[in-house]
Amino acid sequence: MRIMVLAETQKALTELCAGASQISPQVEAVIIGDQLKVVADTIWYIPAQEYAMLEDYTESIAALIKQEKPELIIVEPTKRYKLIAGRIAAMLGTTVITDVLELEKDFVAKRMVYGGTAIRTEKVVSGSTIVMVGSGVLQSKSVTEVTVREERPVQFIEPKIRLKRIAREEKERVAVDLPGAKVVVGIGRGIAEQKDLEMIKQLALALKGEIGCTRPIAEAEKWMPKETYLGVSGLIIAPEVYIAIGISGQIQHTVGINRSKLIVSINKEKSAPIFKQSDYGIVGDLYKVLPALIKHFG
Numbered sequence: 270m271r272i273m274v275l276a277e278t279q280k281a282l283t284e285l286c287a288g289a290s291q292i293s294p295q296v297e298a299v300i301i302g303d304q305l306k307v308v309a310d311t312i313w314y315i316p317a318q319e320y321a322m323l324e325d326y327t328e329s330i331a332a333l334i335k336q337e338k339p340e341l342i343i344v345e346p347t348k349r350y351k352l353i354a355g356r357i358a359a360m361l362g363t364t365v366i367t368d369v370l371e372l373e374k375d376f377v378a379k380r381m382v383y384g385g386t387a388i389r390t391e392k393v394v395s396g397s398t399i400v401m402v403g404s405g406v407l408q409s410k411s412v413t414e415v416t417v418r419e420e421r422p423v424q425f426i427e428p429k430i431r432l433k434r435i436a437r438e439e440k441e442r443v444a445v446d447l448p449g450a451k452v453v454v455g456i457g458r459g460i461a462e463q464k465d466l467e468m469i470k471q472l473a474l475a476l477k478g479e480i481g482c483t484r485p486i487a488e489a490e491k492w493m494p495k496e497t498y499l500g501v502s503g504l505i506i507a508p509e510v511y512i513a514i515g516i517s518g519q520i521q522h523t524v525g526i527n528r529s530k531l532i533v534s535i536n537k538e539k540s541a542p543i544f545k546q547s548d549y550g551i552v553g554d555l556y557k558v559l560p561a562l563i564k565h566f567g
């Protein structure tokens with residue numbers, strides 16, 4: 270059983286290759302240019318082309334898959350790789366399984382459906398199936414040592430239509446490493462004003478944790494970067510401790526945090542659904558509870 274791995278970021282490439290080595294003896298990474306480094310049984314290098322965008326490598330990757338016929342292709346679900354995966358699947362007549370939460374040795378995938386309200390189990394049966402596996406899904410598996418046995422060049426195939434970059438704008442970098450954090454303080458709409466984030470930062474600092482949030486805090490209020498919201502359409506994390514503050518606990522959020530080892534929630538409503546997912550719950554006004562916690566841990 271061969272698995273090919275495609276990722277845009279170093280962190281995902283390392284994590285996905287390590288995770289793939291737990292379910293297959295043959296892990297092969299596809300690397301464009303020479304920016305990313307990884308340990309895999311085989312590394313396929315596609316030479317970087319001047320002015321080429323990532324999407325311009327779609328034909329080259331599709332031809333490699335067609336030639337090598339790996340059973341599974343694990344892809345980091347970035348916006349650009351989602352597009353590329355769809356195009357490759359159409360070109361090769363194969364399947365893409367998205368939003369994968371678990372991937373087993375026999376290539377059975379559990380994936381979120383209906384916006385995270387249900388989990389469906391699917392078995393990979395078509396040849397060269399593409400699975401989109403996000404951060405944290407394969408992370409908990411221990412790393413099996415694999416060495417680079419061979420490095421092989423891949424011929425670049427000129428795409429029929431090239432994308433033309435007309436401008437380049439640096440995106441503000443988000444320094445937080447939520448998937449790697451041991452403690453995550455998650456905030457929701459129970460926070461009344463943006464200035465109250467100061468209090469959250471104090472708590473996170475005292476607990477040596479990172480701050481995540483619900484989607485409305487990032488997308489509607491824009492108080493936190495989009496990269497920090499947790500859930501079905503955001504990040505999936507598995508910290509030692511997750512502290513949910515002023516979060517109702519809708520399934521679209523909890524699928525992103527329910528792998529946490531310990532969940533502690535603070536909500537003023539006793540009936541808030543988050544308490545059903547929590548190991549410990551504090552029913553109370555966060556504006557009274559948090560100062561006490563900061564005083565205790567600070």
Ligand SMILES: Cc1cc2nc3c(=O)[nH]c(=O)nc-3n(C[C@H](O)[C@H](O)[C@H](O)COP(=O)(O)OP(=O)(O)OC[C@H]3O[C@@H](n4cnc5c(N)ncnc54)[C@H](O)[C@@H]3O)c2cc1C
Binds near residue numbers: 498501504514522538
């Ligand atoms: C297709 C789809 C995808 C989605 N994807 C995501 C996703 O990836 N991630 C995500 O987070 N959401 C997602 N959502 C949105 C999700 O359904 C919820 O609307 C959202 O998670 C709710 O955010 P919240 O808990 O911050 O706000 P609310 O649901 O408004 O909850 C606020 C909570 O704060 C409590 N509260 C208020 N004041 C206080 C106080 N002073 N002290 C203590 N508690 C207080 C309230 O009792 C309430 O429980 C998605 C929705 C859809 C339809």
